[in-house]
Amino acid sequence: MKELLQDMRTRRFWLKFLTKTFALLGTVTAVVKGVVAWLPERADWFGGGTVFVIALIxxxxxxxALTWPRPIECEYASxxxxxxxxxxxxxxxxGxxxxxxxxxxxxxxxxxxEQKSLLGQTIARLYRNDWKRLDADLETALSAKPVIDTIEKPGKQNIYELGTVATVSNGPRRIFFSAYSEMSGSNNASTKIEVVTKSLYMLWDEVxxxxxxxxxxxxxxGGGLSRISSVLPAQDSIRxxxxxxxxxxxRQKVSDELTMVVPEPFFKNLDRLELQAFLSSLRGSQ
Known part of the structure; x- marks a missing residue:
């Protein structure tokens, strides 16, 4: 309910609501004028302010009803x-x-x-905190990927190309581990917008x-390990x-369905109507 009220307080909601309401009212007015022109003897049917108020309501x-916020989703033919x-x-x-x-x-x-990071949660929830088992899976997945450099630091020292994807099977699903940030000698991760974009294309090829x-x-x-949330906020990252x-x-079939999963703290700050309009706009470019 809070999110619904938040959507209804946006300028986009009221602009869309007023546009549709007055478009409908204009259509009703045109129909009434047409009826009166053809049947002038029935003009008294539409007289008085009561009829206008009813039509407006x-x-x-x-x-x-047409403007009411709906699930943010869209289906595409091509x-x-x-x-x-x-x-x-x-x-x-x-999936x-x-x-x-x-x-x-x-x-x-x-x-x-960090255990609270998405990777940390993956290890905790899908590997029961057994990070060594994940290491073994990643080693297998990366066996055909070239090591491009090494780095002196605690932990792993082999470095792979930014954008490298390691695909691991975990029960009935696959996990695509996408390396879209680089690690420094002090184990601090960072990335750039151009690296994120490149990594996404490499990810979709792998998927x-x-x-x-x-x-x-x-x-x-954009948040978490990449540390570029100030440059790439959630709304822009989603787009x-x-x-x-x-x-x-x-170029090629990627997936029958893409789901953007937004954690609650970020979801409540999204302009959800703008995102729905964005999804709808992509139909026009098919």
């Missing part, structure tokens, strides 16, 4: 896919998931990886080739992820 109610933006928990979604990681693929908790079209879920990038997904999907 009806148009307002219909306009409200490419044939669906995109949803939801509030919730990444690990409760059906495959994407987890950000650094290009050293460090996993040791809590010495190097398309390994995911078999299954639904995939991802959280907004960037969706745009790269759509562009990649036009």
């Amino acid at each position: 009806c148009c307002a109610l219909i306009g409200l 490419p044939q896919t669906k995109i949803r933006i939801v509030k919730g928990d990444l690990f409760e979604q059906n 495959d998931i994407v987890v950000g990681i650094t290009n050293s693929f460090d996993t040791e908790i809590p010495q190097i990886i 398309g080739s390994r995911g078999n079209g299954q639904p995939v879920a991802i959280v907004p990038w 960037l992820i969706i745009l790269t997904f759509m562009f990649a999907s036009r």
Whole structure:
């Protein structure tokens, strides 16, 4: 309810509501004028302010119904896919998931990886805090990926190309570990917008080739280990992820459904009507 009231307080909501209401009222007025022109003897049917008030109320109610905030989602014919933006928990979604990681693929908790980070939660919830088991899975997934450099630091020292994706099977789902940030010698992670964009394209290529079209879920990038939330806030991150997904999907099939999972603290600050308008606008560019 709080989110609904928040949506109704936005300028976009009222602009859309008033536009639809007056468009409907204009249509009703045109119909009435047409009836009066053809049947002038019936003009008294539409006389008086009561009829106008009733028409205005009806148009307002219909306009409200058409404007009422709905789930943020959209289906597309070309490419044939669906995109949803939801509030919730990444690990409760059906299908495959994407987890950000650094290009050293460090996993040791809590010495190097914070337990509250998404990677830390992945280790806790899907690997029962057994980060060494995840290490073994990652080693297998990275066996064909070239090591481009080494770094002197605690933890892992092999460095992979930024954007490298390690695909790991975990029960019925796949986890795509995307290295979109780099680790420093003091184990501090950072990245840049251009690296994020490149990494997303490499991610969608991997999802398309390994995911078999299954639904995939991802959280907004920019906070946490990447430390660029001030440059890439959640609203912009969501748009960037969706745009790269759509562009990649036009080259090859990526997934039947992309779900953007936004944690509650960030979701409540989103302009949800703007995001729905953004999803709808992508239909026009098909």
